[in-house]
Amino acid sequence: MSRNPSTELHRLTLEQAADLLRRRAASPAELCEVARERLERFEPQLNAFITVTADVARAAARRAEQEIARGDYRGALHGVPLSLKDIIATRGIRTTRGARLYEEHVPDEDATVWSRLANAGAVLLGKNNCMEFAYGTSLVNERFGAVHNPWDLECTASGSSSGSAVAVAAGIGYASIGSETGASTQRPASFCGVVGMKATYGRVSRFGISPTAWSLDHVGTLTRSVRDAALVFQSVAGPDLRDPTTLDGPAPDWLSAIERGMHGLRLGIPRAHIAGQVDPDVEAAFWQAAEACEAAGATLVEIDPPELGYAAPTSVGMRMAESSAYHARTLRRHPEGYSAALRPHLEIGNHLTAGDYLQLQRARRAIDRAVSAAFREVDLLIWPTTPTAPTKIIDGVPAMKDRAWDIGPNHYHLVRLCSLLGLPAVSLPCGYTDAGLPLAIQFSGRRLDEATVLVAARDYERRASWLRPPPRFA
Amino acid sequence: MTTPGSEPPASSQTDDSGQASNPGEAPTPGEAVDPGQAVDPGEAVDPGQASAFNPADLARAQAAIARLSELWGDEPPPEPALLGWDREP
Numbered sequence: 004m005s006r007n008p009s010t011e012l013h014r015l016t017l018e019q020a021a022d023l024l025r026r027r028a029a030s031p032a033e034l035c036e037v038a039r040e041r042l043e044r045f046e047p048q049l050n051a052f053i054t055v056t057a058d059v060a061r062a063a064a065r066r067a068e069q070e071i072a073r074g075d076y077r078g079a080l081h082g083v084p085l086s087l088k089d090i091i092a093t094r095g096i097r098t099t100r101g102a103r104l105y106e107e108h109v110p111d112e113d114a115t116v117w118s119r120l121a122n123a124g125a126v127l128l129g130k131n132n133c134m135e136f137a138y139g140t141s142l143v144n145e146r147f148g149a150v151h152n153p154w155d156l157e158c159t160a161s162g163s164s165s166g167s168a169v170a171v172a173a174g175i176g177y178a179s180i181g182s183e184t185g186a187s188t189q190r191p192a193s194f195c196g197v198v199g200m201k202a203t204y205g206r207v208s209r210f211g212i213s214p215t216a217w218s219l220d221h222v223g224t225l226t227r228s229v230r231d232a233a234l235v236f237q238s239v240a241g242p243d244l245r246d247p248t249t250l251d252g253p254a255p256d257w258l259s260a261i262e263r264g265m266h267g268l269r270l271g272i273p274r275a276h277i278a279g280q281v282d283p284d285v286e287a288a289f290w291q292a293a294e295a296c297e298a299a300g301a302t303l304v305e306i307d308p309p310e311l312g313y314a315a316p317t318s319v320g321m322r323m324a325e326s327s328a329y330h331a332r333t334l335r336r337h338p339e340g341y342s343a344a345l346r347p348h349l350e351i352g353n354h355l356t357a358g359d360y361l362q363l364q365r366a367r368r369a370i371d372r373a374v375s376a377a378f379r380e381v382d383l384l385i386w387p388t389t390p391t392a393p394t395k396i397i398d399g400v401p402a403m404k405d406r407a408w409d410i411g412p413n414h415y416h417l418v419r420l421c422s423l424l425g426l427p428a429v430s431l432p433c434g435y436t437d438a439g440l441p442l443a444i445q446f447s448g449r450r451l452d453e454a455t456v457l458v459a460a461r462d463y464e465r466r467a468s469w470l471r472p473p474p475r476f477a
Numbered sequence: 478m479t480t481p482g483s484e485p486p487a488s489s490q491t492d493d494s495g496q497a498s499n500p501g502e503a504p505t506p507g508e509a510v511d512p513g514q515a516v517d518p519g520e521a522v523d524p525g526q527a528s529a530f531n532p533a534d535l536a537r538a539q540a541a542i543a544r545l546s547e548l549w550g551d552e553p554p555p556e557p558a559l560l561g562w563d564r565e566p
Contacts, residue, residue, distance in 0.1 A: 218559075310548055313544075313545055313547070313548055316538075316541040316542065316544075316545065317545060319538075320538060320541070320542050323538065343529065346529055346530075347529045347530035347531065347534070348530075350529070350530045351530040351534055351535050351538065354535050355535075355538070355539070355542070359539060359542045361557050362542050362543070362545050362546070362554075363542060363545065364557030364558050364559055365545070365548075365549070365554045365555050365556070365557050365558075366545040366548055367557075367558040368555040368556060368557060368558040369548040369549055369555050370548070371558060372555070408537055408538065408540075408541040410541065410544055410547075
């Protein structure tokens with residue numbers, strides 16, 4: 004079977020590319036070569052990769068081609084090129100964690116998430132640049148440099164899954180695996196105009212992924228469609244004996260009912276943390292998106308539990324304590340392996356007391372109870388993913404407007420809420436600024452209810468059609 | 478949980494005891510530090526590499542953490558949501 008010669012392979016979704024491969028209307032080698040060529044052409048401008056695995060990719064693509072040709076088709080990821088955030092261990096391939104300390108480190112075992120993708124036949128293009136040790140979104144990576152946003156090269160891609168979001172936005176591969184501790188998948192997805200998803204805490208094994216904060220870390224996906232996000236998560240979710248926090252039971256089928264539409268769903272909007280707490284163009288785009296959801300048959304419900312006003316300090320404090328504990332010994336022994344910008348952030352947590360940490364965990368329980376009560380009134384929560392459009396990289400330091408310790412009305416509580424409580428969430432574009440920079444809306448749901456999050460996000464995506472490539476990288 | 482690839486680079490993989498260090502791995506009970514033991518001078522922080530964090534940042538963090546008690550007010554504080562916490566929807 005042939006395909007339309009005008010098909011721009013790099014602009015396809017993963018699902019569309021998989022369909023071509025399945026029908027043998029395109030080959031894995033072809034997809035790999037297109038991705039490789041774009042990587043080579045655009046990487047000097049973007050800096051989205053730390054390690055490029057061109058030879059590995061070609062070999063995997065050839066292998067996939069042979070397997071598909073003889074009828075051993077493994078599924079939608081077979082022969083599809085993608086990338087991984089460089090905190091995900093890849094056997095025999097450098098995994099730096101974005102850090103000088105590990106710049107030559109080569110793991111001898113794969114992370115579970117990559118192992119599952121590789122077994123599904125995925126082709127690894129390379130390891131994506133990220134924040135040092137995936138920590139924070141306001142710090143420059145001193146060793147590997149800042150990642151540049153394809154919508155405006157002078158802008159940050161946010162982080163910490165910066166390279167992952169940029170690669171997908173620029174049409175280099177069909178997906179990337181990132182991570183999220185605060186909002187490290189959602190924010191880059193918003194800033195780069197792609198779909199970012201995280202699932203319920205424990206859905207996906209974190210074995211082989213460098214921890215940032217044990218009780219907050221999640222695997223995330225960056226894709227060019229909501230269906231792709233569901234497809235990738237289904238491929239990697241499921242129990243793993245090597246990560247005791249993983250949930251029992253097989254990964255659900257999230258694609259089968261994803262097109263059912265959001266009619267009848269109740270969408271909660273925490274207005275107190277949106278009105279006047281985000282830039283005007285962000286707020287305008289969000290309300291336009293909310294109205295589109297209403298037009299699709301959803302009911303909008305204003306919901307403002309006061310406990311939400313404590314989420315940011317709870318999340319940030321918890322990350323501070325857990326990250327400091329994780330890095331304490333290595334930081335003490337090898338301080339030169341950490342950047343001057345990151346060291347204070349990792350040292351400060353060692354001075355929090357046990358009482359502080361238990362206070363943080365109690366606060367999480369209180370916030371969780373309030374949000375669970377809210378989910379008895381609504382099916383989903385929606386809000387603008389980020390309070391601003393992509394911001395400028397100033398003097399090498401991405402500029403952010405975080406208000407980590409502010410209690411009360413503050414959009415940052417929403418930014419960090421889903422990773423704090425382990426809730427599933429999807430971010431996707433909902434408009435553009437006058438300057439053409441992407442804006443995004445986030446759908447968040449109850450734990451274990453990825454299906455409803457995906458249904459609503461997919462319905463909005465289909466109706467609003469905001470997903471498009473950056474003009475310079477179309 | 479053991480994390481593959483969590484070992485520091487080869488040049489720094491042994492501590493003074495000659496045992497491989499693995500920052501990704503939690504210490505076993507047998508490795509628990511005796512609280513009565515002095516800090517190994519070999520592990521003391523080089524003053525030239527002294528902590529650069531701003532004490533005011535710590536104070537600000539702890540002040541915000543203290544305010545989290547507002548979440549329960551006069552009620553008994555809830556139990557902590559520790560690792561492996563509620564997974565029920």
